[in-house]
Amino acid sequence: MRLDLARRVRRNPISLTPLIDVVFILLLFFMLASHFDQWRALALDARGAKVGAAAPSAARAAMLVRLHADARLDLGGEPLTPPQLERRVVEALERDPELIVVIQSDPEVELQTIVSTIDRLVAAGAPEVRLQ
Template structure:
């Protein structure tokens, strides 16, 4: 019996062309499926404001909100949950639609806590949010 050694040692090279085609198709798919122009932005006035101070030349009502390092939210010394905060802001906006919400945070407060609080305020309908 004779074995064909020459055929066994010879391998067909793997072609990279189909792999490159698949990568380009995936790249094209993700480029067309992505939306790069729909970034959410939060409008903030980072100048800070004193509660009850004149804003733009006229006196406007302001609500002072304090954020603590342990993620507590205080409104006039009363601890609130995010859902309670939204309800309070909605009620305050019924009385004064141009209410300014001033956030005063401790230096140890995480950025995510501040952004989450701002999200709750925006979803409650607060027209102006300021950081102090």
């Protein structure tokens, strides 16, 4: 009686080619299914004052809105809520349509708070909003 204990069973090696194909198909799918354009862009003018530049001939009125780190905001030192700020801006724009709104914020204020305030001011009709 003869036993073949040394007989080896040969297995096929696992091929990585189908796995790589699946990865590339998924990559292609997600590249085609997503879009990389920006939904909304916030235009910020980061130009500084030029040295030796002449002052504008007609000074325009400005309104200072201050954002505090503890989520408070004030207009000229008077604390306001965001809806009150919108009403004040609308009233001021009725008197002076060329009004500039300047936002001054504490360094700890979150960016989302600043962007939300800018959105509110633009929705109220402010023609020019600046960050200080």
